[in-house]
Amino acid sequence: MIKKILFFSLIFIFSISCVNSNKTKKGDKLYVVTTTTMITDLVKNIGGDVIEVKGLMGSGVDPHLYKASEGDVSKLTNADVVFYSGLHLEGKLVDVFEKMGRNTNTVALAEVLDKRGLIGSEYFASNYDPHIWFNIKYWKEITIYLTEKLSELDPKNSLLFEKNSKAYLDKLDILENKIIQTIATLPKDKRILITAHDAFNYFGKQYGFEVIGLQGLSTATEAGVQDVQNLAKLIIEKQVKAIFIESSVPKRTIEALQEAVKAEGFDVKIGGTLYSDALGNAETNEGNYIGMFQYNVNTIVKALK
Missing domain, CATH: 3.40.50.1980 (Nitrogenase molybdenum iron protein domain)
Structure with a gap:
């Protein structure tokens, strides 16, 4: 009897571990959670329809003051990867990320940038101004970094990610040329x-x-x-x-x-x-x-x- 109980207990534990390892993927799709609307938009442009994306923050939401709800924590812990901006932009979410520990893969996209080019800030624990998306050149670097990360996590779709990334980088080039012309007036x-x-x-x-x-x-x-x-x-x-x-x-x-x-x-x-x-x-x-x-x-x- 004891052996049977032990056997079924092991089966149960194994089943739970399999569910956790697959997180909440739908089919074979990578389940990605994002924080700010800018990152959500970028991930959708690069990932397209082959990934599932859940953004925590909506239009008009201030990431400096944003607090994770119970539903957000569930999304974060079930994600295959969490992409966030970093440099302490999502100040109140940092504790949540730390408590999650190594159970969830979290990627701070701004960490790819050379800090020698960043603007110093005494207002943030990172000591840098986190509003890096307003330099299009930085956003291009982050686009490339995100593409690499998605390709590592989902190799079978890497060619699609690279194709989408190239198309998006071309759009960013056009954007920068347009705004430079507008500012020149x-x-x-x-x-x-x-x-x-x-x-x-x-x-x-x-x-x-x-x-x-x-x-x-x-x-x-x-x-x-x-x-x-x-x-x-x-x-x-x-x-x-x-x-x-x-x-x-x-x-x-x-x-x-x-x-x-x-x-x-x-x-x-x-x-x-x-x-x-x-x-x-x-x-x-x-x-x-x-x-x-x-x-x-x-x-x-x-x-x-």
């Missing part, structure tokens, strides 16, 4: 970008803008009265025509800045809403990385002219 002395928080420093460094964020690099920080007053003086001094709100950050701080400028007798308009830490709605053109980037540049240049 804006006089250099007008290239001052003021937003809710410092998500656009890589954009400014690469494409020649002075960038100032009211709340600093992380939306977890708060702008004080003195911050607003100092920035209002700068706007008046440099005759900045427009300031911008962000889709994933409450607009109250930028509206307070606009009022502070008006109180000093100068009129600055809100030039529009920029997509910073999240893409737009999936059914819109801004719901993908390329459309979002083109939209942001068009909005900035039009408002500052």
Whole structure:
């Protein structure tokens, strides 16, 4: 009797281990979980229909403050691989990743970048500004790295991944050429970008803008009265025509800045809403990385002219 119980116990344990090793694949598809909307969009472009992708964050979601739900934890632990941005962008998810330990394969895509080219930041535990997707050259590096990782995990589809990657890199080349042409129409002395928080420093460094964020690099920080007053003086001094709100950050701080400028007798308009830490709605053109980037540049240049 004892031998029978032991035998069936071993069969049960073996069955559970097989289920865990296969995770929640549907058929032979690789089950991938992603964090930000930018990464979800990239993985879908490279993986296509041969992988299953579940994104944790949606449009307008702030990754700095995002907390994993019980459902998210289940998705993460059942994934074959989790792709996240890294550099402490998903600050509150880091603990979840650490608790998962080695049971789930997690890949921080920004880790492939040479840190000598990154912008330092005292706001993050990584000591670097994590908003790397606003330098298209960095996004190309991440695309190549992601392609390699998917090919390692799913070798039978590696040729498809490489084909999709090449096509996407070509699209990024076209995007960069377009935005450089658009920015060239804006006089250099007008290239001052003021937003809710410092998500656009890589954009400014690469494409020649002075960038100032009211709340600093992380939306977890708060702008004080003195911050607003100092920035209002700068706007008046440099005759900045427009300031911008962000889709994933409450607009109250930028509206307070606009009022502070008006109180000093100068009129600055809100030039529009920029997509910073999240893409737009999936059914819109801004719901993908390329459309979002083109939209942001068009909005900035039009408002500052």
